[in-house]
Amino acid sequence: MTDLAVGVPRAAGAGQAPEPRVLDVARVRADFPILRRQVRGRPLVYLDNAATTQKPQAVLDAITSYYTTTNANVHRGVHLLSQLATEAHDAAREKVATFFNASSSREIVFTRNSTEGINLVAQTYGRWRVNEGDEVVITAMEHHSNIVPWQMLCGERKGHLRVAPIDDSGELVLDALDELLGPRTRLLSVTHMSNALGTINPIPAIVKMAHAKGIPVLVDGSQAAYHMPVDVQALGCDFYVATGHKLYGPTGIGVLYGRASLLEEMPPFLGGGDMIRSVTFEKSTWNELPYKFEAGTPDIAGAIGLGAALDYIGSIGLEAISSHERDLLTYATAAVQEVPGVRLIGTARRKASILSFVLEGIHPHDIGTIVDQEGVAIRTGHHCAQPVMERFGVPATARASFAMYNTREEVDTLVSALERVRTVFG
Amino acid sequence: MGDLGELYQEVILDHNRRPRNFRRMESPSHEAEGYNPLCGDRVTVFLQVDGDRICDAAFEGAGCAISKASASLMTDCLKGCTLGEATDLFARFHRMVTTSTDQEVEDLGKLSVLSGVREYPARVKCASLAWHTLMAALDRETSVSTE
Known part of the structure; x- marks a missing residue:
């Protein structure tokens, strides 16, 4: 394992190391x-590329092929195209789960991008868990998308946002972070890799530090996920967000990984079709994971394009x-x-x-x-x-x-x- | 140098290196801060207006060569203008930097060195930041954002 790779490299088969590949x-x-x-x-x-990556032909072909041969809405038709579209959408989710080594595709929620993933957690987990006087901890190297949602949440819930410092080289000061994590901390939200500095944070150590105090951790993987293997189980984090357009996929599709036990307890995000089990005017009940967090017609072509992008990354x-x-x-x-x-x-x-x-x-x-x-x-x-x-x-x-x-x-x-x-x- | 020369003319580079009227003015009659959230450029424009006439103009701030040169040239041109002339100059400058490149633009004297910015839509706001800030100062607004 190289010092840049965080998490465990995926082996081709149990017990045998994969042949080291050289990029042509x-x-x-x-x-x-x-x-x-x-x-x-x-x-x-x-x-x-840190803003967005270019797209390989395989991604463009997958999107064109979907619209040319399969286009229909998912999860609601008995006709053939709807079944094929649903299967392709489900398959894309499986690819994402495999890519991040989630234990189940139930833990993979499709979003528009990382920003939406973070907002989803702030608006569901955050509103549920953060009350007056509670704290959310972030770091001084976060992108605005991992600052503003927490500011909005803390403003609404009368909580406090705490910021762990970085040093002159752009590294997180771990001792200071440890001190900030206290009895009122409800969540630590930290980037895996800084978009402005390139710094890679030692996520396993940070997660260990937070979990020792019972604090869940959200990791913003927008920058990291296309540069190094990411294994959410090895990292140990509770949430991980990524965005498709930096993973050589299309814009408009992102991913939120959430630990199933947490996602199950959390209230839903947006209300609407697909996220419900049953609706009456008096009360609605929520669908199972991950659909509970996916209201409305999803970006089907986007998910399929992302799946093709992950396949492409895997092939390299x-x-x-x-x-x-x-x-x-x-x-x-x-x-x-x-x-x-x-x-x-x-x-x-x-x-x-x-x-x-x-x-x-x-x-x-x-x-x-x-x-x-x-x-x-x-x-x-x-x-x-x-x-x-x-x-x-x-x-x-x-x-x-x-x-x-x-x-x-x-x-x-x-x-x-x-x-x-x-x-x-x- | 081709197209690039149109933008980075010697006059602009000179005003960037040695900006004129680049100072904080004590007790100005008009003052406003301008901010371009897209790039983080900041400029504060100070005016001393006597009756209807601008007798002194200055600025300070941090920005790219285009925004700094524009503020420098602007403050030079404003001295001695009436308030009406300043407002009129703003409109003419704005027209000059936003008119499409295939059309003729009015010759605004030394301000014309900034007409090359038309070729670079992403940079038009750099050239116009000081001017929008001027208008905010004249309107007695304390700050303005170009976004």
Whole structure:
């Protein structure tokens, strides 16, 4: 197991280690049609993967095929297409359960994205468990989506939001976190991997710390899940959220894993069709897991597209992806630091795939616009993590983020584009 | 340099390096803070208005080259303007940076160096932040957001 991989790598069969696979980047690139297009007359160098990843042909085909041959609503028709659509939707859920090693697909709730997953837990578990004077603990490296839902909840329930600090390298201060976890803490919500800094948090240790005090843990896996194998049972967390569009799947589909015993006790989220067992004007009763949390017609094609994306990731292998991306990050970290005036934001010992930086005297927006002229797509701004920017005393950063199809040559293109930025600004 | 030169002209780079009127004004008659939540750019515009005339203008804040140069050029142009002229200049500037690139735009003198921003829709807000903040200051609003 590499030091970047959190959780247990999935073995091909009991007792035998899988053959280590090496990622063939040329073959992978051929699977992503968008990588053949040009941007401003130059080959696209897509380094904004932390915002969203590109989609392999297999995902596009799965969605087209569903709409071309199978489209019908799920869970409600006796006709053939409805049965086929239901089977395909169920199969996608099974794929998600396998991908995250949930003990059952009953523990997999489809959402729109990670944000909705976190809001779902805040509005159901949170409203049920957080009362006046209770506390929710998060960390200083969270994305706005793992801050605002808890602020809203604490405002409504008269609870308190507590924030565990990070150090100058962007690592969570574990002792301080431990001190914050107290008798009134009802939930710890923490990111698996920071979108602004790249830091990977030691989730098993954090979960152990919280569980020792009887505190459930939600892990935001938006950034982590496409970079490293995630095994929710090995992590030990109670909730895990992820978003399909960063897992090489379509936008509009996300995943919430929840421990079945908790999901069963929790009140439902949205009310409507599909989430009920029976309805009268006096009272309704709730459907079984996971449907209790899925009101209305789901994003059927999205779920099927996500299933195809997970199949695709499986065919490449997350270990191979991790290893390839680690090589790129090491290479890029060294190369970008060669550019005079560069300061890296986020230098944790355990990082993946994200290189956030500032250039002395040049605003990240200007960097973004100039490198775009070279066909290089990076993200510039606060990355929906304004408290992180404040912590490091910068209004914004430039962020290059890598995925399985990126190459060292693309890193070289980024670096020469950064040189051009310096030339423009003299 | 091609298209990029249209945006990052020497005048803009110069105003970015050495912004004019970049200072906090003690007891201004008008003041407002502008914020672009998309990128975190902040600018505070200060005015000293005497009767109907702007006799001094200054700004401070943090932002990209485009927003800083725009604020610098704006404050330079405002000095000596009447309030009516300032409002009119806002409208003309706004038109210049939002008119589609295939159409002619009015020559606004040294402000015209910012017309290249039309090629970059994501950057129009950078150029107009200071101007929206100016309008908020004149309207006696304390803060404005460009989103």
